[in-house]
Amino acid sequence: MLALVAPAAAQETATARGAVLRGLDTFNGHVTDMEVAAGQSVQFGRLNIVLRECRYPAGNPAGDAYASLEISQQGREGVIFSGWMIASSPALSAMEHPRYDVWVLRCTTD
DSSP states (O other): OOOOOOOOOOOOEEEOSEEEEEEEETTTTEEEEEEEETTOEEEETTEEEEEEEEEEETTOTTSOOEEEEEEEETTSOSEEEEEEEETTOTTTTOOOOSSEEEEEEEEEOO
16 A cells, blocks of 8 residues: 655745854853854854854744854864754754854844
């Protein structure tokens, strides 16, 4: 017996003006919340974090945030993370670093 399954409908998203990120310095346990505008960067410890874009479910700014980030480290060549992080599943696309953790909390709309 063959069952036909309809494809999942893609969720419509809206683009936010920025995002709130959380950083953890695992050496000293210090947690920092950072607000960054899309296209801008913020420093966290030795990291430079650029927010390329933040999206959320259309009509639900408090919904699950998806942020496109590019992270580099002072004194180290190249980018150490480039991709999308999802607020509800931070481990799905996590930055691998021995000292710092960074994840997305939410998009900012105003």
